[in-house]
Amino acid sequence: MKKRRRRQRRAISVAVIVIAILMIIGLAGYLFLQKNNHQDETAGIDIPATSSTETTKSDEAESSSETSENTYESLINGTGKLSFDYYKKNVYIDNVYQSYQDEFVSKLTKDDYTISELVDDMNAIFSxxxxxxxxxxxxxxxxxxxxxxxxGNQEMVLRFTCPIVEEASSIEFILKEIDKKIQVVYSYCSWSRSETSINYQGFISGGGSNGASNHGYDCGIINADGSYTYGYYEEEESDLSMLAYRYGVEDLDTTSLPGNIVVYSLQTEKSTADKMAPIVFSYLVYDDNFSETLDIPNLYTDSEYQNLINTIPDAQFIPYDEFEAKINAKLDSIGATQTVIGSNQLQYNKINL
Incomplete structure (x- = not known):
């Protein structure tokens, strides 16, 4: 009985060993087939080495850097450049009586600058x-x-506080991306007697003193393509005798009339070195404090004020409501709507030099 049980145990052990061997052989065969199948599936595919992949990423980074070389962000970060090429070809005027900004641009030593390079060149010019x-x-x-x-396409303005006109004056450059370059498309200066600014939608306006009794105001607009369109120039002269003198009338007596005559002049075209733009005039009569206008019957027809105005030859005077209508018509023609004129003033951020 014991021998039979011993033989049964041996038979069971042998069977277990045989089954285990068969399972190992089967698993090995399965793995072999899977390996061959994987090799067949990947045959002919060129898998790049690790070094090649790194090179590709480096190339992509270089390409991205080249594409973004002259963005507004790279400019203020010190790597990008701005160019005066557009300004010199389209805005700059070379004549005897240059604007402060044109006179400055004429002294630049090259066309393209980083901000730090431009600051260095500016300081060399000023010194x-x-x-x-x-x-x-x-x-x-x-x-x-x-x-x-x-x-929806952004532009940028750079403001440099510097002695462009006087010690605490400034010059501003309007920048626009054109043909993958950051171009200066317009410029203006401000100082103690003349202040100019641009708002968020590109409307430029400024004014200042031309003397004790005369103040000027001008405006224009930067269009979506970066071009500048002239608006108008207006002067306010509170001393009628000064205007009369310009037109050859001396010793004009205004003391016999109550109030103060204030004359307004308007040019809706820009004067050049070769041609003076047409000027139209109007006037209002203010009280002694220049705070309110006086209501004068038939002011622009047969009043004593109009009789005095008529003694100034070659000066074209029109009623003030017609004067204002000309201003509004000009603003409409250049796209300077009330929304554009009233858009937000700019918020400036300082660049660390």
């Missing part, structure tokens, strides 16, 4: 005694974004 600038250097550089033409 050159032959250029007759006030003492000082660039004190600060600020930037702001705007949307000229309200088309």
């Amino acid at each position: 050159n005694p032959d250029n007759y600038y006030a003492e000082g250097k660039v004190k600060s550089v600020e930037y702001a974004y705007l949307d000229c033409g309200n088309d």
Whole structure:
């Protein structure tokens, strides 16, 4: 009985061993087939080495860097450049009586600059005694974004506080991306007697003193394509005798009439070195404090004030409501709607030099 049980145990052990061997052989065969199938599936596919993959990423980074070389962000970060090429070809005017900004641009040593390079060149220009600038250097550089033409494409303005006109004056450059370059498309200066600014939708306006009794105002607009369109120039003269003198009338007596005659002049075209733009005039009569206008019957027809105005030859005077209508018509013609004129003022951010 014991021998039979021993033989049964041996038989069971042998069977278990045989089954285990068969399972191992089967598993090995399965793995072999899977390996061959995987090799068949990947046959002919070129899998790049690790070093090649890194090179590809590096190439992509270089390509991205080249594409974004002259963005507004790279400009303010110190790597991108701005160009004066557009300005010199389309805006700059070379004549005897240049604007402050054109006179400055004429002294630049090249067309393309990083901001730090431009600051260095500006400081060299200001410190050159032959250029007759006030003492000082660039004190600060600020930037702001705007949307000229309200088309969703951003522009930028850079403001340099520097001795461009006087010690605490400034020059601003309007920038737009054109053909993958950040181009200066317009510029203006501000100082103690003249202040100019641009708002978020590209409307430029400014004014200042032309003397004790005369103040001027002008405006224009930067369009979506970066071009500048002239608006108008207006002057306010509170001393009628000054205007009369310009037209050859001396010793004009206004003391016999009550109130103060204030004359307004308007040019809706821009004067050039070769041609003076047409001028139209109007006037209002203010009280002694220049705070309110006086209601004068038939002011522009047969009043004593009009009789006095008629003694000034070659000066075309029109009623003030017609004068205002000309201003509004000009603004409409350049797209300077009340929405554009009233858009937000810019918020400037300082750039660390």
